[in-house]
Amino acid sequence: xxxxxxxxxxxxxxxxxxxxxxxxxxxxxxxxxxxxxxxxxxxxxxxxxxxxxxxxxxxxxxxxxxxxxxxxxxxxxxxxxxxxxxxxxxxxxxxxxxxxxxxxxxxxxxxxxxxxxxxxxxxxxxxxxxxxxxxxxxxxxxxxxxxxxxxxxxxxxxxxxxxxxxxxxxxxxxxxxxxxx
Numbered sequence: 001x002x003x004x005x006x007x008x009x010x011x012x013x014x015x016x017x018x019x020x021x022x023x024x025x026x027x028x029x030x031x032x033x034x035x036x037x038x039x040x041x042x043x044x045x046x047x048x049x050x051x052x053x054x055x056x057x058x059x060x061x062x063x064x065x066x067x068x069x070x071x072x073x074x075x076x077x078x079x080x081x082x083x084x085x086x087x088x089x090x091x092x093x094x095x096x097x098x099x100x101x102x103x104x105x106x107x108x109x110x111x112x113x114x115x116x117x118x119x120x121x122x123x124x125x126x127x128x129x130x131x132x133x134x135x136x137x138x139x140x141x142x143x144x145x146x147x148x149x150x151x152x153x154x155x156x157x158x159x160x161x162x163x164x165x166x167x168x169x170x171x172x173x174x175x176x177x178x179x180x181x
Contacts (some may be wrong), residue, residue: 001032004058008039011054018042033102037066043078048086068092074099125177133173141170 008029011017019027020040031038041047059065072095075083087094099106134156141159144150160175161167 001037003062004037005030005032007054007058007061008051011050014050016046017050018044018047036101043075043082043086045082045085045089048089052089125173127174130173130177137170137173141168 012019012027012029018041019029020042023029023040028040030040039051041051055066068091071090072093073086073090074095074097075086078086083094097107138152138156138159139145139150142150142152156172158166159168159170160172161169163169
């Protein structure tokens with residue numbers, strides 16, 4: 001996918017390509033998740049055409065193609081005729097809110113505290129990940145680095161107890177992970 005990233009990067013330098021308004025400052029053109037790809041651009045026909053040309057160039061060079069049957073696009077703030085023309089150029093299906101991606105709600109609005117609470121209740125992190133997070137927190141607290149180890153002056157369990165009980169009230173990721181579910 002590195003080559004695709006370079007192709008999309010070159011595409012973004014073309015004079016008639018326009019970034020999505022929320023991606024302009026960071027010059028974000030795409031996100032890749034495992035075998036999924038999200039491409040962002042301004043909702044105009046020239047930008048959509050540039051994206052399709054970039055995908056075709058990638059396909060010609062690598063032999064890999066997007067599965068049109070599994071491809072969809074989300075369009076907002078454009079008239080019906082433009083939307084129809086975009087769908088005609090891409091041959092994608094139209095995606096409408098509410099959208100779920102990898103089991104999570106994908107919205108145009110910022111998540112609030114309740115959204116995070118509901119989603120965190122659905123997932124428990126693997127023990128290996130949780131232990132690694134706790135280790136990184138311990139290393140930070142004691143000033144350890146990958147090159148320089150430090151002695152832990154107090155047991156991690158003691159550090160995690162509330163301040164009024166003599167601890168530092170640092171949250172243990174292991175315990176938080178269980179409590180969140």
